[in-house]
Amino acid sequence: MKIGIIGGGMSGLIAARDLQSAGHTVEIIEKSRSVGGRLATRRMNDGQADHGAVYFTVRSDELKQEVKEWQAAGVVKEWFADPYPRYVGSNGMNKIGKYLAEGLDVRLNEKIETIAAKEGGIMLTGSEQLHYDAVIITAPIPQAAALLEGSPLNLTQEDQKLKEYIFEPAFVGLIELNENIQVGEYGLLDQDLPEGILKIVNNGEKGISNNPILSIYMTGEWSEKWFDREEAAMEEVVRLSVEQLGDLSIASKQLKRWRYAQAKQVFNAPYYQLEQHPVWLCGDAFLDPDDPSGHTRVESAYISGKKVAEQIIRFAQS
Template identity: 45%
Template sequence: MTTKEVIIIGGGLSGIMAARTLIENGITDILIIEKSKSVGGRLATRRIQKGKADHGAQFFTVRSAGLQKDVENWLQSGWIKRWFGNPYPRYTSVNGMNALAQKLAETLPINLNTKVSSIRDGRDGPLEVVLDNGEKIIGEHIIVTAPVPQALTLLSEVRGTELLNTITFAPCFVGMFTFANESIVPAPGHKDEQLPPGVERVVDHHKKGISSTVTVSVYMTGVWSKKRFDLEDDTILGEIQKVAELHLGEGNQLVDAQLKRWKYAEAEEVVRSPYVELGSDKRVMVCGDAFLREKDEAGRTRFESAYLSGISAGERVAEKLKGT
């Protein structure tokens, strides 16, 4: 049976930053467990034929000194670039947003393609993470970074989860469309104004600089997506395609169309704390982009809230392990 000082559930940005923070504090006996084949969560990039498309977070802004310091290092390393925006620059990864997650996680201990079925509160004893295959991993502390509805299914045997029952998420559908020729999405490849009802943003990844082919992502709002959540993929994609065709350009043609369903895209209610401690002796922590620091100016889920929440959770667990 494997034993770890800290087990982190979820390899998205919060999980990655929690792990990096623990290691910076000398806590190295850790493990990230991620159910997908890659880290990143909503820092997601899909290869489509010869091109690629970001279909989760497209960019991020910076309001905190901590993230600004990291951004300067990432810029210097050539991992990211300033895409557009004033007074708040929008930064994006030069090779797709998932590439940034991969860079941040490349030295971390991670088990991919590993699904957790439950977390057991050991009361005065060890905490147990039970995997789908029946294997158990023992942890002194556990940090859960999955979206709250998913976290609650894992934490049914842990005390204090009623604090999280009010947190709900809106879904988001993203259509990804490959065109034969240039789209009419204006440079630099991002549009979020004067769009049809139900459309949040349109992104041309060729003009963004990450795709060799003309691939356009169309993001639908949470309200639009929620109303259609039970429809078949082909029906949803057909509706989104009508929006995409407005950006084809004269004489252009659609080559490929794909759909991404994000069930937990954005928290409809946020938590005004960067983490919540649960369990009989508070050794289970839940954090993520819906957990905001008290003085957060934006007041909504985003890249930076996930980044800060992960760091805060890592710092708190490090304090406990060091007895400070």
């Protein structure tokens, strides 16, 4: 089969790799200029900073084995263990996405506007029309639901329930310093912080930047409140950071907004298929019912991508 995957984050990349290995033709359509999704790293002068996933942990046997291969390839490393390992990209989290995309057909800077049923398959329309036997949508559920609602598809009542899922936004302030400062024991603070701050990371101490660059992650509630006031929000991020860390010698600063960062409620299955079309949804908010964590994370995206690929392989064989 020829399969189109909307979104080049962890779920999409893992599904693409498994489907391609099973002999299918796969294309990833990514609206950004790079793959990785929330495996995101940004350059700042001579340094860089992660501003999506800070690290990832491993519970499943499948990911444990894969991480060993990533470590052997120099793609990931253990940051610290307390009590279990936190893994990071050896040179930034987005390097994981780029590594996983090797050998895959990826269309960058391509936004899909509509999805339609076409001659037993699916047609995606963006800058051009793309035809597939099946499609996977890995965008956050609210974005996926909006795309489906605006498309000429027959959606059932069950399909339409997807629009009920709500995600919190997230602001991440990136603050480049002239002088290094100690942030926690390992470069991470995630407890006893001023109201509004979720965690603080020093990317220099994390081992991915030559320059000390702080990633200040704000809570969903705070980010919702400040979402449409970017300039004022950046100043407030600085103020709260100084309140926690003391005076900062700031060289530069940037603000990153994630509109759909964390699901307020998860989907209790690793994927969802539209009832009348060969279209599947997956992603970090699609959790296996026996998932021990109960929240979205890098590993849940990985598992969701694996599971949806398994299902489509069975679908192709039926």
